[in-house]
Amino acid sequence: MYYPYFRGKQYELITIRENAERMSQSNIVPIIEPVKRSLSGLRKALEALVAQQAQFILVANPLHGELNGGAEELQTEIIDGLLADYDDCHLGFITNSTTSLEEIHAFCQGQDKAVSIIHYGYPKGGELAVAVSEIAAINEHIFIDACCSRLYRRHFRDGFRVLVRDGFVKRTNREHPEVEHFSDLHITYQEESVEGFGDFLTVGDDFMEGGGPAYAIAIHLTYIDRNEDNDMFVKHYVSDRTTSPTDPGGKFLEALRKLVADVDNPNSKIFRSGAVGEFLDLHNRGHYPGLGYLKKLSMQHHIELIASLQGG
Numbered sequence: 001m002y003y004p005y006f007r008g009k010q011y012e013l014i015t016i017r018e019n020a021e022r023m024s025q026s027n028i029v030p031i032i033e034p035v036k037r038s039l040s041g042l043r044k045a046l047e048a049l050v051a052q053q054a055q056f057i058l059v060a061n062p063l064h065g066e067l068n069g070g071a072e073e074l075q076t077e078i079i080d081g082l083l084a085d086y087d088d089c090h091l092g093f094i095t096n097s098t099t100s101l102e103e104i105h106a107f108c109q110g111q112d113k114a115v116s117i118i119h120y121g122y123p124k125g126g127e128l129a130v131a132v133s134e135i136a137a138i139n140e141h142i143f144i145d146a147c148c149s150r151l152y153r154r155h156f157r158d159g160f161r162v163l164v165r166d167g168f169v170k171r172t173n174r175e176h177p178e179v180e181h182f183s184d185l186h187i188t189y190q191e192e193s194v195e196g197f198g199d200f201l202t203v204g205d206d207f208m209e210g211g212g213p214a215y216a217i218a219i220h221l222t223y224i225d226r227n228e229d230n231d232m233f234v235k236h237y238v239s240d241r242t243t244s245p246t247d248p249g250g251k252f253l254e255a256l257r258k259l260v261a262d263v264d265n266p267n268s269k270i271f272r273s274g275a276v277g278e279f280l281d282l283h284n285r286g287h288y289p290g291l292g293y294l295k296k297l298s299m300q301h302h303i304e305l306i307a308s309l310q311g312g
Helices: 010-018 020-025 040-051 072-082 101-109 125-132 185-192 248-264 274-285 291-309
Strands: 002-007 031-033 056-059 089-095 115-119 138-144 160-164 179-183 196-199 218-225 231-238
Touching: 002 010, 002 160, 002 291, 010 020, 010 040, 010 291, 020 040, 020 291, 031 040, 031 089, 040 056, 040 072, 089 101, 101 115, 101 125, 160 185, 185 196, 218 248, 218 291, 231 248, 248 274, 274 291
Parallel strands: 002 031, 002 196, 031 056, 056 089, 089 115, 115 138, 138 160, 160 196
Antiparallel strands: 179 231, 218 231
């Protein structure tokens, strides 16, 4: 099963909402960490998932964004309100170096839903494993690969286990190579002794509230290389101009022309997803929809690609 990790910014939530049916049909379980105090976008995304009877994990103690350090309205309006009678939602609880065992116990005792522990850098795996083994509500462990060694993960043998690995290398757009490895977890996750795998899509784990001026425009598409054991790579289509923040629309068309040429190549390895179809339409119309929409299309393509691997 595939567990994409979303931060609840605008276009991440739109991606979830527009792919709710696909997620439900393809055993895709989104992990959603809300980051905006305004909950309207989150509510729409969750309503779409509920309407499709999709499984998902909602992080109840976000580490990033406006809800970091306090999310009372998330509990009252969403968990105790919208999701009160919905059983296919688990609550994610992030544990890191500042988390106390008392906080975990208090949270689990106050919830009616199943709890998924998201391991994000808690320093003592053995200690934590003993503590959570006594809590019946916990039946799932989500391990963020960069923060959890194999030795750490060995302590948690009970319950469903998921490994989330960041396959997207964060750098400025103009520094991206044409192609690089993304992940092989879709093939190897069972060798890691887990039952599910995940990633941070084509956004990456690094969280930023906003970005500066774009000196280069880049479009990111993951693909499967059938000649390399079905390994997954990512292509970066970067604009020709990279030295000033002017004319983002023109730079987008520069990057888009490279994508179209690659997709139209008879030997192309790019999956013809619905998102790719939208990119081709944008090229035909010469239209620049904005950076957020480009990110949404890249995420949607990745979800469609994983769904195709899982028969969805």
